[in-house]
Amino acid sequence: MSLSEQEMPIVVAMSxxxxxDSELNCGPAFSFVMALKAxxxxxxxxxxxxxxxxxxxxxxxxxxxxxxxxLEDLITPLAVSEDQRLGELQRKNxxxxxxxxxxxxxxxxxxxxxxxxxxxxxxxxxxxxETPLRVVFDGDGVLFSHQSLKxxxxxxxxxxxxxxVNEPLPDGxxxxxxxxxxxxxxxxxxxxxxxxxxxxxxxxxxxxxxxxLKTWGLEIDQxxxxxxxxxxxxxxxxxxxxxxDDSISHVQGALKEGVVACxxxx
Numbered sequence: 001m002s003l004s005e006q007e008m009p010i011v012v013a014m015s016x017x018x019x020x021d022s023e024l025n026c027g028p029a030f031s032f033v034m035a036l037k038a039x040x041x042x043x044x045x046x047x048x049x050x051x052x053x054x055x056x057x058x059x060x061x062x063x064x065x066x067x068x069x070x071l072e073d074l075i076t077p078l079a080v081s082e083d084q085r086l087g088e089l090q091r092k093n094x095x096x097x098x099x100x101x102x103x104x105x106x107x108x109x110x111x112x113x114x115x116x117x118x119x120x121x122x123x124x125x126x127x128x129x130e131t132p133l134r135v136v137f138d139g140d141g142v143l144f145s146h147q148s149l150k151x152x153x154x155x156x157x158x159x160x161x162x163x164x165v166n167e168p169l170p171d172g173x174x175x176x177x178x179x180x181x182x183x184x185x186x187x188x189x190x191x192x193x194x195x196x197x198x199x200x201x202x203x204x205x206x207x208x209x210x211x212x213l214k215t216w217g218l219e220i221d222q223x224x225x226x227x228x229x230x231x232x233x234x235x236x237x238x239x240x241x242x243x244x245d246d247s248i249s250h251v252q253g254a255l256k257e258g259v260v261a262c263x264x265x266x
Contacts, residue, residue: 007052009051009054010053011093011095011096012036012054012055012057012095012096012097013057013078013089013092013094013096014059014097015098018119019033024062028121029098029260031125031260032260033074034130035133035241036056036133037071037074038133039192043184043187046187056071056075056076057076057089058076058077061077063077086109094114095115095177096114097115097117098119099119103118106265110173113176116173117263117264119260119261121255122255123255124258126257131191134195134239134240135181135193135244137174137178137194137195137244138198138245138264139196139209140246141172142246143172143174143178145169145171161208165204178220182194194222195222195224196223197223197226198224201228209225232253232257235254235257236258240259243260243261243262244262244264245264
């Protein structure tokens with residue numbers, strides 16, 4: 001008998017290259033994985049029989065390092081060929097797939113309903129506390145469909161958002177991952193924090209974003225509407241374990257500040 005919806009784990013698949021580099025040093029995903037482990041520890045204390053935990057599928061060979069950091073309960077090696085990878089991720093009900101640069105099978109994964117991005121390594125990664133798990137999402141192209149960014153010019157975009165202000169935005173590829181985080185978050189307060197950091201303004205465009213989340217039944221912890229202002233100052237304040245954006249310029253700006261950033265490619 002399959003697990004009930006209430007007991008489904010949140011499955012995160014990733015390349016071993018972003019967890020440990022070729023010299024077996026900790027990679028950009030390491031702090032994220034340790035934060036997932038900390039969430040699981042707390043959830044097991046509160047719900048010892050529950051299977052609603054994080055599970056990591058690691059694509060690549062890192063058995064010794066998994067053992068060294070006591071990650072056996074969290075990480076399962078993904079022993080499949082590249083041709084078999086996406087089928088296996090689909091069978092495992094994967095929520096999130098993180099690839100090493102330059103990015104492999106990202107678009108194909110998203111077409112299967114799996115949130116996917118390539119994770120980059122900052123030169124000087126910031127030191128992070130394990131708890132709470134902090135995840136930052138961009139809006140358009142990440143939580144919301146990238147179709148909302150059709151070329152209209154600034155004034156055309158503002159006019160369009162004013163006309164559609166009460167109409168929910170179409171789903172983006174990371175909607176279901178956010179929903180899974182919020183569902184898990186409700187089981188134990190303050191073990192997960194979710195953030196929206198978007199170039200939308202706080203007027204009609206921002207209202208439409210919040211109204212969309214409300215329509216979906218999702219309550220994000222904090223939302224920042226920057227109206228085109230740089231994102232790095234906000235990201236430095238939040239200190240996320242993972243930041244997800246579809247704009248490579250925003251990703252590069254975050255990396256310069258030591259933030260682990262993931263690019264959603266279209």
